[in-house]
Amino acid sequence: MSLTVDQTWIERFHDQLHLTYQQMDSMLRSKLDPGMVHTNVGAVIDYHDRLGNVVANDVVVPGAQIVPLNPVHSIRAVVPQSSEGSVRVFDENSLRAMINPMSGYMRTLAAAMQRRSDKHIIDALTGAAVIATVSGGVRTLGSQALPSARWVTSIGGTSALSLANVIGAHVKLSKSGVPVGSGRRTMLYTPGQETDILAITQASSSDFTKNRIHDTGTVDGQTWEGFTWVSIADVIDTDGETSLQRMVNLISATSRRCVAFDNGCIGLSVGREIQSKIQDISMNVQSFNAWQVRAAMMMAAVRVWEGGVAVLDVLEN
Secondary structure (H helix, E strand, O other), rough: OOOEEEEEEEEOOOOOOOOOOOOOOOOOOOOOOOHHEEOOOOOOOEEEEOOOOOOOOOOOOOOOOOOOOOOOOOEEOOOOOOEEEEEEEEHHHHHOOOOOHHHHHHHHHHHHHHHHHHHHHHHHHHHOOEEEEEOOOOEEEEOOOOHHHHHHOHHHHOOOOHHHHHHHHHHHHHHHOOOOOOOOOOEEEEHHHHHHHHOHHHHHOOOOOOOOHHHHHHOOEEEEEOOOOOOOOOEEOOOOOOOEHHHHOEEEOOEEEEEEEOOHHHHHHEEEEEEEEEEEEEHHHOOOOOEEEEEEEEEEEOOOOOOHHHEEEEEOO
């Protein structure tokens, strides 16, 4: 045998670029009432107008003077936020590689935009809402924190998600007058609660539900206890462990802020839908055959109704 036969060994490469595990589409925009989504918002600020409830007066004396009602008008404000991502591709690099990464870049950037739109909605659910007030013809902006009364569990709690928590969220929304109906109520959670959900007998046993969640290993996408369940994972690096972005807010190492909400409680203002394109930027960077893969959008969200939100700070497994 030749002692130098290893000189004939070869290395094998392929022209396919594999994308890492990631959420490719928006999980939450479709859960919003279409009437709460403003599109083509070409403005520095967008308003979502609110009108309060009134109670009708009984007519005690026929013909008596009518007492007019005074429904309260109020405004929630949104400042659309631009977001973008881009990757440059130079001819010098592409000539030395078997793969053309531009298609992969395009898909990855589009997915990043979709996740960013979800993050706008998630943050609006429990964050401070921008309010607009008018006094003497002058409009000023302020903020409205989510009241502590909207928590079903203790703030920052570390107890496991339980049947009692879920029922409590459902009841809290109902007490605020939130209608019950198909597709109206969503429960936002993460894979860190899946173990505890699967352990709830009423969620997994056919004696209580038609959902066979142990067959799929998840309640994601199922309707249970009046909620459509939506699981959103964090954005994880290629090692499968390191978090690049917490999607649903992690309160501590052991606690996650899950949210139950009605589809009409969030207002979304879209200045520009997600746009992706490949541009020739040779003149801009003074390099022959320089290309840029770019995705951009402009949008933001605001909580319009506090009563449409119920928060569960629960154990993160």
